[in-house]
Amino acid sequence: MAPSLVDESETTQASRTLADGSRPSGEPVPEPTDAELERGILDAVSLGLGDVARTLAGRLEERRRARAGNVVALDPRRREGR
Numbered sequence: 584m585a586p587s588l589v590d591e592s593e594t595t596q597a598s599r600t601l602a603d604g605s606r607p608s609g610e611p612v613p614e615p616t617d618a619e620l621e622r623g624i625l626d627a628v629s630l631g632l633g634d635v636a637r638t639l640a641g642r643l644e645e646r647r648r649a650r651a652g653n654v655v656a657l658d659p660r661r662r663e664g665r
Contacts (some may be wrong), residue, residue: 617643 615623620643627636648654 617646620646 620639624636624639624643627633627639648656
């Protein structure tokens, strides 16, 4: 009996996943949503995987900066008058 398809559109941007957790062959693996990255960060921290949490947090921050457009990151050490 073939595995049935489970719709996980709320968490994986309308991607399809088989009941056994695998993806149908030929389908690209979608980028994780911000919510999935946040959940991954929390899970990594709870498991004591700080390096994984930092990597995911960096990826999330990079994604948010890209969406922000022309926001300039300020260096707090370079404030004038201090």
